[in-house]
Amino acid sequence: MVVGGTAGIGEYTARKLVERTTPSKLIVSGRNTEAGELITNDLNKVGNTNSHEFIQVDISSMKKIHSYAEQLKTKIQKLNYLVISAGYFSMNGRDESDEGIDKKMAAHYYGRFKLIQELMPLLEEAANAGEDARVMSVYSAGFEGDFYKDDLDLKKGFSLKRAADVCITYNSLMVEELAERHPKIGFIHIYPGGVNTSLGRDLPFWARWPMQIFGTLFATQADDCGDVMTYALTDDSFKTGWHLLNSKAERIAKPKYNTPENRELIYNHSVELTTIKAQ
Numbered sequence: 001m002v003v004g005g006t007a008g009i010g011e012y013t014a015r016k017l018v019e020r021t022t023p024s025k026l027i028v029s030g031r032n033t034e035a036g037e038l039i040t041n042d043l044n045k046v047g048n049t050n051s052h053e054f055i056q057v058d059i060s061s062m063k064k065i066h067s068y069a070e071q072l073k074t075k076i077q078k079l080n081y082l083v084i085s086a087g088y089f090s091m092n093g094r095d096e097s098d099e100g101i102d103k104k105m106a107a108h109y110y111g112r113f114k115l116i117q118e119l120m121p122l123l124e125e126a127a128n129a130g131e132d133a134r135v136m137s138v139y140s141a142g143f144e145g146d147f148y149k150d151d152l153d154l155k156k157g158f159s160l161k162r163a164a165d166v167c168i169t170y171n172s173l174m175v176e177e178l179a180e181r182h183p184k185i186g187f188i189h190i191y192p193g194g195v196n197t198s199l200g201r202d203l204p205f206w207a208r209w210p211m212q213i214f215g216t217l218f219a220t221q222a223d224d225c226g227d228v229m230t231y232a233l234t235d236d237s238f239k240t241g242w243h244l245l246n247s248k249a250e251r252i253a254k255p256k257y258n259t260p261e262n263r264e265l266i267y268n269h270s271v272e273l274t275t276i277k278a279q
């Protein structure tokens with residue numbers, strides 16, 4: 001399953017996974033139904049099958065993630081690989097959902113945490129059957145930054161830099177904590193490097209064109225990045241445990257933030273914030 005699979009790194013990871021591993025079923029998810037259906041049509045042609053499928057989800061909404069997971073549980077009994085590559089680049093300030101979570105922070109962390117929790121029974125089912133069960137969060141391992149113990153979700157002091165810093169740190173804490181709690185499952189947080197994708201499509205023109213020039217001239221192409229992501233997801237060295245990887249899928253040093261106290265703090269905070277409150 002690739003969430004954030006309707007474009008960019010997620011799309012090319014889905015394409016490479018089908019080419020390389022011929023899965024019996026691959027689910028592509030994101031908000032854009034048209035793009036998702038075009039991609040799954042292509043994937044079905046490659047595999048000469050009808051089983052690959054698009055299912056819509058917006059991971060900025062905890063309620064929608066829950067309904068999505070419930071829908072999935074009626075379609076599949078177990079899940080081997082979960083890739084989360086949802087995200088976007090914007091220069092807008094805090095944009096809270098009706099659940100009180102900044103939508104960008106949800107795409108980059110809180111929605112990812114919620115999605116993994118909701119899909120854990122399906123991953124456990126695969127692991128208990130002796131099969132691969134792995135989760136890969138595509139974001140920015142290696143670029144962790146400070147977080148604020150009295151303002152963990154930045155309700156009081158939001159800035160784009162802080163949001164990026166804390167979401168990266170939380171992803172790295174999450175993979176370690178979840179690996180401890182689920183020893184038969186592998187958890188990866190990976191930095192894809194500078195990749196030529198549509199990531200900056202919501203930026204104003206003056207900010208978008210330098211990114212496009214950089215992307216065309218210097219960045220890795222999404223197709224090549226898809227190869228690295230597929231390797232990281234399926235290689236035996238990442239079968240269980242937690243792994244922070246760079247753009248070549250090499251291990252990077254443990255961040256100073258990854259302490260047992262911080263893991264517990266952020267885990268409990270994430271459960272609290274992503275639990276759907278009764279109206």
Ligand SMILES: NC(=O)c1ccc[n+]([C@@H]2O[C@H](COP(=O)([O-])OP(=O)(O)OC[C@H]3O[C@@H](n4cnc5c(N)ncnc54)[C@H](OP(=O)(O)O)[C@@H]3O)[C@@H](O)[C@H]2O)c1
Nearest residue numbers: 004006007008009030031032059086087194195197198199
């Ligand atoms: N490209 C880079 O150089 C680079 C560098 C470092 C880190 N990253 C990280 O890598 C991830 C993927 O980036 P990319 O370059 O592939 O970007 P992209 O081409 O813009 O693709 C992002 C994907 O995320 C989906 N998405 C966005 N918001 C979503 C939401 N609320 N719910 C569900 N899906 C959502 C988009 O689909 P829909 O519009 O259909 O929802 C799309 O499929 C991001 O987290 C990004 O921060 C990228």
